[in-house]
Amino acid sequence: GAGVSQSPSNKVTEKGKDVELRCDPISGHTALYWYRQSLGQGLEFLIYFQGNSAPDKSGLPSDRFSAERTGGSVSTLTIQRTQQEDSAVYLCASSQGGVSGELFFGEGSRLTVL
Amino acid sequence: GNSVTQMEGPVTLSEEAFLTINCTYTATGYPSLFWYVQYPGEGLQLLLKATKADDKGSNKGFEATYRKETTSFHLEKGSVQVSDSAVYFCALVDTSYGKLTFGQGTILTVHP
Numbered sequence: 759g760a761g762v763s764q765s766p767s768n769k770v771t772e773k774g775k776d777v778e779l780r781c782d783p784i785s786g787h788t789a790l791y792w793y794r795q796s797l798g799q800g801l802e803f804l805i806y807f808q809g810n811s812a813p814d815k816s817g818l819p820s821d822r823f824s825a826e827r828t829g830g831s832v833s834t835l836t837i838q839r840t841q842q843e844d845s846a847v848y849l850c851a852s853s854q855g856g857v858s859g860e861l862f863f864g865e866g867s868r869l870t871v872l
Numbered sequence: 873g874n875s876v877t878q879m880e881g882p883v884t885l886s887e888e889a890f891l892t893i894n895c896t897y898t899a900t901g902y903p904s905l906f907w908y909v910q911y912p913g914e915g916l917q918l919l920l921k922a923t924k925a926d927d928k929g930s931n932k933g934f935e936a937t938y939r940k941e942t943t944s945f946h947l948e949k950g951s952v953q954v955s956d957s958a959v960y961f962c963a964l965v966d967t968s969y970g971k972l973t974f975g976q977g978t979i980l981t982v983h984p
Contacts, residue, residue: 762915789970801961801974808969849916859904859965859972863915 762864764850770870771840779835779867783852790833792825796846807833840871874899878962878975885952885982893947893978895962903964905938905945910959952982
């Protein structure tokens with residue numbers, strides 16, 4: 759696609775429910791990253807995919823968080839048993855890979871846990 | 873580990889004022905440095921970058937110089953416009969696979 763697409767753009771859920779957030783990277787981009795943006799915390803790295811594998815999951819905050827990528831394309835971030843502190847904007851970015859640091863970001867999925 | 877520290881905002885300026893947003897970093901070696909910008913309702917986008925010491929990145933009237941002696945990468949613009957109102961993030965590339973470490977972000981508001 760023309761850019762990184764994320765869905766849903768907004769999600770309101772109740773504490774304890776599971777949520778899935780989807781990311782469609784730019785076609786041909788092999789690297790995919792998830793970040794979390796919350797007030798006072800800036801941008802936190804969550805996980806990195808190269809193709810379908812995730813060699814760096816160091817930023818996932820707890821075992822309630824998981825992510826997968828299929829077909830070297832779409833990625834899903836799943837949060838189980840959501841807590842209020844999970845409320846944030848979840849950003850996905852993709853790149854052609856390598857060390858360039860030039861990432862292309864989606865507009866994010868805003869998650870609100872009541 | 874590597875880290876990035878930005879001046880805290882928010883920053884409020886009048887149109888045509890001079891802008892500086894300070895950024896310092898802690899890193900092993902000399903990683904590439906970046907400024908990303910997030911306009912209202914849009915995703916983050918790369919504003920400029922510098923890949924080695926003394927490099928100057930520039931774009932849209934913004935400039936930043938990679939200073940290894942002061943471990944800094946301050947963002948400057950000589951005359952801001954209302955359309956520059958956004959959140960600005962300083963970042964460094966943290967790994968061989970392009971993972972970025974970001975600063976906290978600085979909210980800039982420019983009034984007519």
